[in-house]
Amino acid sequence: MSRNHNNINLGSTSRKPNGSEETNAVPQSSTVPKEKRQSQISLFDAINQIKQQQKALMRDLRNDNTEKMLLIQINKWEKETIAYIKSEASKTKSRLEQIMQNINTKLKQRTDKLSQELDFISKPGKHTESGINRCKTLLEKNQFEMRKIQAITIDAPSISSLSLIKIDEGTVNTPSENTVSANDNSMKTGSHSCNRQLPVPLEITIRFREHPYPSVLINGTKSNTNEIYQLFEKLRYLNPMNKNGPMSGNCDAETTQMERFLSQTFDFKNRSTKYIVQGVKSFRLGKPLETLDPQDIIYFPNTTEKSFAMTVQEIIDWQHSYKVYADQNVKGMNSDFLCKALQGLSESGEEASRMKFVVRISQCPILMEFDARLITRELKDQWPSRIKLVSVTGIDFAGRIHDVNDITTYVTNWKDVYEIDPKTGLPFVYNGRDFQRKRGASQAELHTDRLLTDLIRMARLRLYACDKEKVQIVVETGIGLGVFAGKSIGIDGIVRALSAKAIRTVLEQDGPNYKYIRGVVFALPIFDSDLRNGRREDVYQAFVDEFDKKKYNGCIPVLIADQDMHRLTVTIAxxxxxxxxxxxxDSHGVFGxxxxxxxxxxEEKLALTTLGLLVQHHLINPHVLDLNHYHLIQL
Known part of the structure; x- marks a missing residue:
């Protein structure tokens, strides 16, 4: 058959009265061979099918209401956005009015008092130095309030910086030349396979904004969790974490700031000849909290309009909230041991290993984010008291004498990995604390079952403590990982995977029994760009892999986020x-x-960015060593 379709006679034509031509349904020429007539009929059927599809397409186009539905969505977004902006503007106006009213009230009271004082000391015989000093103090306080007014600013993001509504035109596969060619061949052979489905209709979807950083939300099976999902979605839209801030390296300025704050407020002084543990300076407070007026206001880092304000009584209350939860099934676990260990007096080996099954938890406000940006707080703000700091010890594969049991318990071939001291039969200790790998040593091998069992016990204990302390959202931070996960001996990937598996196991098994825990957030910033076998190897990826939707069957919703744990925690509070x-x-047991x-x-960054030194350090908070605050439990 010729490839020129114009040479094919599809049928005779007849002239209608109005002069138009009409193609007959069936070829009329009886002289056309039977095989050719069948081919012509097939081609005619194909043309009719195309016509029918064209009619159906035009009918669908006339009846299509896509534009109407999308306009409804846009109008809904417009109304809700305007309503939200108006609501936020109204709240902000009310807040500004309240701030100004409070300041003006203070100013009026002090101004009236200052006027009275001035009138009094202006009288003959009343010109006293103490009176003048009182007036100066009142004037300085008024000037400070005035500076607070002048320092008020509005932090309003520009419209151009907002992620606004937009149209995302879905991609649609267009028929390729090969497809057309295949249809042509089908027509020639008389096949009806040309009656194929048309390309997928063009889909237009509305996207309101994109998540600004990697995160994964895994649904739980528990009902009535919409409020948690809404919270998690809000967390996914926070500004990305600044990973190159001052807290990413040495913290000289932040350490100096904390020292200055403690010195000015509590008369902090280091004790030059005293150490808590080796290399850790001891200190004392010349003005302990119990000697101060409970109503005194303390400002961190100093008295400015953008500081973290708190009363002495609040700090005392936060200290009193300190609790210790310990696994009673661990050999040697008792109140006397806990009191000893929390002073940094635990022995290397078994006692240090015992601390892995101890959880310290208390209310503990956050002062700064990871980039050392100060978090301001006014006394009326209640969010700081909603934050609990959970201090726990991880399994440490850094190879140091205090945690020697972590090596000998979980690394099955540790004698082949480290140089051995012939006197003790244990890894040889250099510089008073560090183990040394053998030259050309084998890669470490893990007792994975034993490690997983203990990681599960540790996760179960800390989540139990959180639930007992009425925590609703748990923010986890990859416990025992990072530099201590054993990268130098080649086991870090396995440790990360087992850590993720441990907490997934606990959430699936214990989740239905939690009375207060409603959601878990893993704050796992992506720092390491190390690629192995074509994929990134880090804590974030390990948890994403383990909490895959096909694996996780727990009832508690989970969010995994490449985000600053402080930013997440404060937002949730x-x-x-x-x-x-x-x-x-650290396994020594002393906070920070x-x-x-x-x-x-x-641990030192936690001390510098939170109030942990005031509420969890045994030299500041007397309740850390109070046996009445210890809970020995069986799990």
């Missing part, structure tokens, strides 16, 4: 939820013990 934040603490070292360790 400001949304009126009780929230906990995990602090991977290395906080004056100005180095990059996690």
């Amino acid at each position: 400001r949304e009126d939820f009780s929230v906990s934040e995990l602090n991977p603490a 013990e290395y906080w004056q070292n100005r180095g990059p360790a996690v």
